[in-house]
Amino acid sequence: MNSKKKYIIGGSVTVSVIVILALCLILIPPRYYYSQGNKMFDDGKYGQAIEFFDLAKGYQDSEEMIILSTKALNYTNGITALSNNNYSEAVDKLIKAEDYSDAKQKLQEVADKAFEAQDWGSAVLAFDVLPNSETNECRFYALGMQSMGKKEYIDALNNFKKAKSIDGVTERITEANYYQGVEDFNSANYESALEYLKQVRTYENASEYITKCLYELGKIELDKKNYKSALKYLKNVSKYENASELIIECSYELGKIELDKKNYESALKYLKQAGNYKKASKMIIECSYEVGKIEFDKKNYESALKYFKASKGYSDTADWINNVKFMTAEEKYKDKDYKAARKIYKALPSGFSFNGVSVANRLKALDLYDYFVKYVGTYKCTYGYIEVRQISKSYGSWSSWYNNEKDGSLELWLNLNADGTVTLSGNFWGYRYTSYSVISAGVHSAVISEYFNINLSSKFLPKTLYDEDGVTIKNTGGTNFTLSYYELKKNEDVYFNYKYSSTYKFSK
Numbered sequence: 001m002n003s004k005k006k007y008i009i010g011g012s013v014t015v016s017v018i019v020i021l022a023l024c025l026i027l028i029p030p031r032y033y034y035s036q037g038n039k040m041f042d043d044g045k046y047g048q049a050i051e052f053f054d055l056a057k058g059y060q061d062s063e064e065m066i067i068l069s070t071k072a073l074n075y076t077n078g079i080t081a082l083s084n085n086n087y088s089e090a091v092d093k094l095i096k097a098e099d100y101s102d103a104k105q106k107l108q109e110v111a112d113k114a115f116e117a118q119d120w121g122s123a124v125l126a127f128d129v130l131p132n133s134e135t136n137e138c139r140f141y142a143l144g145m146q147s148m149g150k151k152e153y154i155d156a157l158n159n160f161k162k163a164k165s166i167d168g169v170t171e172r173i174t175e176a177n178y179y180q181g182v183e184d185f186n187s188a189n190y191e192s193a194l195e196y197l198k199q200v201r202t203y204e205n206a207s208e209y210i211t212k213c214l215y216e217l218g219k220i221e222l223d224k225k226n227y228k229s230a231l232k233y234l235k236n237v238s239k240y241e242n243a244s245e246l247i248i249e250c251s252y253e254l255g256k257i258e259l260d261k262k263n264y265e266s267a268l269k270y271l272k273q274a275g276n277y278k279k280a281s282k283m284i285i286e287c288s289y290e291v292g293k294i295e296f297d298k299k300n301y302e303s304a305l306k307y308f309k310a311s312k313g314y315s316d317t318a319d320w321i322n323n324v325k326f327m328t329a330e331e332k333y334k335d336k337d338y339k340a341a342r343k344i345y346k347a348l349p350s351g352f353s354f355n356g357v358s359v360a361n362r363l364k365a366l367d368l369y370d371y372f373v374k375y376v377g378t379y380k381c382t383y384g385y386i387e388v389r390q391i392s393k394s395y396g397s398w399s400s401w402y403n404n405e406k407d408g409s410l411e412l413w414l415n416l417n418a419d420g421t422v423t424l425s426g427n428f429w430g431y432r433y434t435s436y437s438v439i440s441a442g443v444h445s446a447v448i449s450e451y452f453n454i455n456l457s458s459k460f461l462p463k464t465l466y467d468e469d470g471v472t473i474k475n476t477g478g479t480n481f482t483l484s485y486y487e488l489k490k491n492e493d494v495y496f497n498y499k500y501s502s503t504y505k506f507s508k
Helices: 002-027 030-042 046-055 062-083 087-096 103-116 120-128 137-149 153-160 169-186 190-200 206-223 227-237 243-260 264-274 280-297 301-310 317-334 338-347 359-375
Strands: 377-392 398-403 409-416 422-433 445-456 464-468 471-477 480-489 496-507
Touching: 030 046, 030 062, 046 062, 062 087, 062 103, 087 103, 087 120, 103 120, 103 137, 120 137, 137 153, 137 169, 153 169, 169 190, 169 206, 190 206, 206 227, 206 243, 227 243, 243 264, 243 280, 264 280, 280 301, 280 317, 301 317, 317 338, 317 359, 338 359, 359 409, 359 422, 377 422, 422 464, 422 480, 422 496, 445 464, 445 471
Parallel strands: none
Antiparallel strands: 377 398, 377 409, 377 496, 409 422, 422 445, 464 471, 471 480, 480 496
């Protein structure tokens, strides 16, 4: 019974209080609450001020004062949070303080201190509401660091690249590249991983990851039968795991492909890298033979011989080797290096011939050359005499004009022929008179000049080398020659005959 009474009494008291308060609200005028709100505001008790202004709602500018008091409260709480290094709370409150007092300036302070304290989230929130946030490098750096914490490395990179003047950003870019590369590698995205890691190859163990990426990409390309691409990757990591074996496999397959296309030079390059793998050795011999023929056609005889020697025993390689040696001798022959040419000709089979030219005839011509070469050269004129005589038809008496200057010339040279003979060629010139006069001014002369050729098939030099139109060239023993000219004109005059003659002697 006692407890029940207490409950009834308590309930009565509560109801009484509510009634009293309601009466107060009715009886106390809004002016009082507005006045109390201003007093609380002036005392910096913004929370209580809000309560009083709320009770005075509708009275004067009470609603504006609620807004102002709320801003002031947020500003105060923001400043308190800033002093306590609670930057996230400070940003939240100062943003809500809007344009109250120096809230904007305090947000800059919060941004700077949060940046220094590496509270990147708070720094970003503060920078975002500050002027020129889109160009603020500190903001981009903080965004980058925020992304790093979330393992969003590509976003981090994009932001760090916009903060190039911030100390330490280069290191952050390096880290972001590295971690993105590692993340891509772990996701088997090797190509992307390689692009990031190549930019930081000296950072931590990036070089190891690069090696692994190249190896994995090589294997992938090999599985796709993209042998060239595979080889490109694997060659960079030839010492890693079984990369050297995969390189050999790629090289062999590429060699086969190129051989099928008759790209022999390319095939040979790859097959040599394959060594003794499968049928590589046999294919190397075939390619060497074909490349030898290509080099032969290009007149690269030294190179051709090297390839034919590498294909010894294959098809008609022996014949091609002889062809190469013969053409090498021919080049020496054309360059007049007869000693070297003879040595090569003698090493060839005696009955060998190529393109209608035989070794036997070349050697015969060289022997003739050795015999006749002593006559080759430019000769010195040792004697010269030209004359014109006027001879009386009735009495045989005569008078003459003559000149004994040594102004003649003779040059001889040899050409070797494909039929085993040689040709001795020459050029001579001298002078002869063409008229007679009783005075020297009326006597005229002309040049005697001619080229001549003599085909020689044995070791014998004819005595007369040239004999045409009154001009003769004769060998007078050893390397001595005479040029003669003779002409007798009987019909130029009723009373006289005219005899024209020239003689020149030449020796080495």
